[in-house]
Structures are given as structure tokens and as C-alpha cells.
Amino acid sequence: MDLGTTLFYVLALLTGVSAVGVVVTQNIVRAAAFLLFALAGVAGIFFHLGADFVGATQLLVYVGGTLVLVVFGVMLTAQGPFINLRISAVEWALAAGVALVLFGVLAIAVAPGWRTTAPQPPAVAAGDENPASSIVLGEALLGVEKATPWARRRTTQDGPLRADLPAEAQQLTQVTTTNTPAATARGRTRMVYVLPFEIVSVHLLVVLIGAAYLARAKRRRVAPEQLP
Amino acid sequence: MTEPGLEHYLILGALLFTCGVVCMATKRNAIGVLMGVELVLNGATVNFVAFARYNPVFDVEGQIFALFVIVLAAAEAAVALAIVLNFYNNHLTVDVDTAEDLKG
Numbered sequence: 001m002d003l004g005t006t007l008f009y010v011l012a013l014l015t016g017v018s019a020v021g022v023v024v025t026q027n028i029v030r031a032a033a034f035l036l037f038a039l040a041g042v043a044g045i046f047f048h049l050g051a052d053f054v055g056a057t058q059l060l061v062y063v064g065g066t067l068v069l070v071v072f073g074v075m076l077t078a079q080g081p082f083i084n085l086r087i088s089a090v091e092w093a094l095a096a097g098v099a100l101v102l103f104g105v106l107a108i109a110v111a112p113g114w115r116t117t118a119p120q121p122p123a124v125a126a127g128d129e130n131p132a133s134s135i136v137l138g139e140a141l142l143g144v145e146k147a148t149p150w151a152r153r154r155t156t157q158d159g160p161l162r163a164d165l166p167a168e169a170q171q172l173t174q175v176t177t178t179n180t181p182a183a184t185a186r187g188r189t190r191m192v193y194v195l196p197f198e199i200v201s202v203h204l205l206v207v208l209i210g211a212a213y214l215a216r217a218k219r220r221r222v223a224p225e226q227l228p
Numbered sequence: 229m230t231e232p233g234l235e236h237y238l239i240l241g242a243l244l245f246t247c248g249v250v251c252m253a254t255k256r257n258a259i260g261v262l263m264g265v266e267l268v269l270n271g272a273t274v275n276f277v278a279f280a281r282y283n284p285v286f287d288v289e290g291q292i293f294a295l296f297v298i299v300l301a302a303a304e305a306a307v308a309l310a311i312v313l314n315f316y317n318n319h320l321t322v323d324v325d326t327a328e329d330l331k332g
Contacts, residue, residue: 004232005232008232012232012236015244016240016244019244022264022267023250023254028257038244038267039270042244042270042273042274045274045277046274049237049278051277051291054273054277054294057295057298061298061299062266062270062298062301065302066266066305069309070259070305072309073259073262073312074259076313076316077258077259077313077316085323086256091254092254095250095253095254096250098250098253099246099247099249102246102249102250103242103246106242107239107242110235110238110239110242111235111239136287136288137291137292137295191289196292200300203300203303204302207306207307208306210307211306211310212310214311214314215309215310218317
């Protein structure tokens with residue numbers, strides 16, 4: 001068992017146990033702590049899958065931002081000592097049954113036993129293994145195709161990448177271009193995600209304004225005659 | 229302990245999804261419900277990134293959509309917490325069972 005396999009099982013165990021802990025604990029502060037470990041474990045899974053930029057974003061935005069928001073919410077809505085928010089044992093049993101059935105259905109649907117050949121990750125040739133996934137993601141988001149020397153999506157039968165470039169620049173692109181199946185698959189017509197990117201950014205702006213408006217401190221209106 | 233394949237990641241995503249759904253259903257604290265939503269979204273993101281790794285046609289798309297899911301989850305958490313705080317200011321509790329002002 002190599003290091004990658006061990007790492008996957010450790011991360012999956014951490015994530016799964018923490019996710020179950022979020023559900024079963026009754027203390028909301030403990031649930032927030034379990035959620036922290038579950039989100040960090042998912043970030044580790046992303047790193048293990050080779051998606052380093054997504055993993056870093058998960059750590060920064062989720063663990064660093066969203067979870068802090070949730071903890072603030074927990075602290076700002078402190079419960080009184082006699083308010084009981086527990087659910088009954090019957091409801092627990094019902095929830096556990098539903099959970100087992102749902103997980104069973106989902107797990108059977110994706111279980112390896114139903115397939116004759118388990119899919120394996122595509123073979124990556126030396127020199128083609130994702131130099132930095134953030135560059136590829138940035139190109140896809142901005143739509144500036146082949147703006148960098150990492151123009152790995154071109155197949156060799158496409159001819160010269162850009163005829164107007166000087167010879168040494170073309171040589172630079174030639175070196176990093178390989179003809180693996182992965183590179184061929186990436187050589188298709190590329191999707192450009194400028195419009196979703198813009199929509200998401202405007203959406204974030206609107207959401208920030210709306211959240212600040214919703215959660216603002218209410219000013220109590222006092223009638224003038226009640227003032228001393 | 230076999231080499232992890234695509235199914236292992238999908239089963240992990242299914243586990244996160246199930247935990248999130250049960251968390252949403254059983255918690256009476258509104259913030260607990262919000263944590264369940266986060267778990268469900270994380271399960272979906274694990275699936276996106278796993279498919280991006282195992283299918284070279286989607287190697288950019290899976291990660292891009294995972295990024296969008298993360299950003300939209302942050303926005304959703306901000307709005308949901310604002311609503312919860314507003315509810316707490318008016319009702320002095322975060323029990324979702326007491327949120328029945330709109331009941332006819």
C-alpha cells in the first residue's frame with residue numbers, strides 16, 4: 001500500500017467521522033468543530049485528487065471564511081440555559097433509518113461491484129502532469145486561451161501554435177506539448193467561463209449588500225413625547 | 229484496502245450528502261440546519277473534483293464548477309446567517325419549530 005492510498009484512507013476517515021459527528025452531536029459548538037475537520041478533510045481530498053487550486057480555495061473560503069461566519073452565528077445566538085433543542089428518541093430512530101436507506105441506495109448506485117472495469121485515472125505522460133492547475137483554471141475563467149507558455153492543450157498535428165511568435169517562443173510551446181490521450185481530449189473546442197465568472201461576482205456583491213442590510217442593527221424608534 | 233478509484237470518492241461524497249440531509253432534517257437549531265447544507269454542498273464538490281480527475285474531458289470543467297459551488301456556498305451562508313440573526317432578534321430563539329409566523 002503506497003503513500004497515496006494510505007493518505008486517501010486517512011483523509012476519508014477523518015472526513016467521514018467528522019461528518020457523522022456533526023450529525024450526532026447535540027452541542028452546536030461541538031458541531032461547528034466537527035464541521036471544521038470535515039471541511040479540512042475535504043480540502044485534503046482535493047489536494048489528493050490533484051486539484052490544488054480548488055483545495056486552497058476550500059481552505060481559504062470555507063474553513064477561513066464560512067466557518068468563521070457560522071461560529072459567529074453560534075456565539076451571537078447563545079441559547080438560554082433552559083431552552084431544550086433536542087429531539088426525541090423516536091425521531092432519532094426514524095432519522096437513522098432514513099439515513100441508512102439513503103446511504104445504501106447511493107452507495108449501491110456507485111459501488112464498484114456493478115461495473116466490470118473500475119475506471120482508473122488517465123495515464124499522464126512525463127512533462128504533461130498539470131504544472132499548475134491554477135493556470136489552466138485562470139485561462140478557462142478569463143478566456144485567454146494559450147496566453148501562457150503552458151499551451152498544453154494543442155496536439156502536435158495542429159501545426160505551429162502561433163505563426164507570429166518568434167522562433168524561440170514557438171520552441172518553448174513545442175517542448176511542453178505532448179500527444180497523450182489527455183492532451184488530445186483537452187484539444188477540443190474549449191469552453192470559456194467569463195460570463196459565469198461575472199455573474200458569480202455580481203451575485204456576491206448583491207448578496208453582501210443584502211446580508212448587511214438584513215443583519216444591520218435596528219434603531220429603535222422612540223416617539224418624541226416619550227423622551228425625557 | 230484497495231487502490232482508491234473513482235467509486236471511493238463517490239462513496240465519500242454520498243456519505244457527506246447523507247450526513248448533510250440527516251443534519252438538515254434532525255437539527256432544531258437553525259445554524260445546525262445551515263451546517264447540514266454545507267455538508268451537502270461539500271459532497272457535491274467532492275463528486276465534481278473526482279470526475280474532473282478521472283475523466284480527462286472534464287478536467288477543467290469539474291474544478292471550475294467546484295469553485296463556483298464554493299463561492300455560492302459562501303454567499304448562501306452569509307444570507308442564511310443574516311436571516312437567522314434577524315429571526316433571533318425578533319423571537320429570542322433559533323429553534324426552527326417556532327418559525328411559524330406565516331402559518332395560516
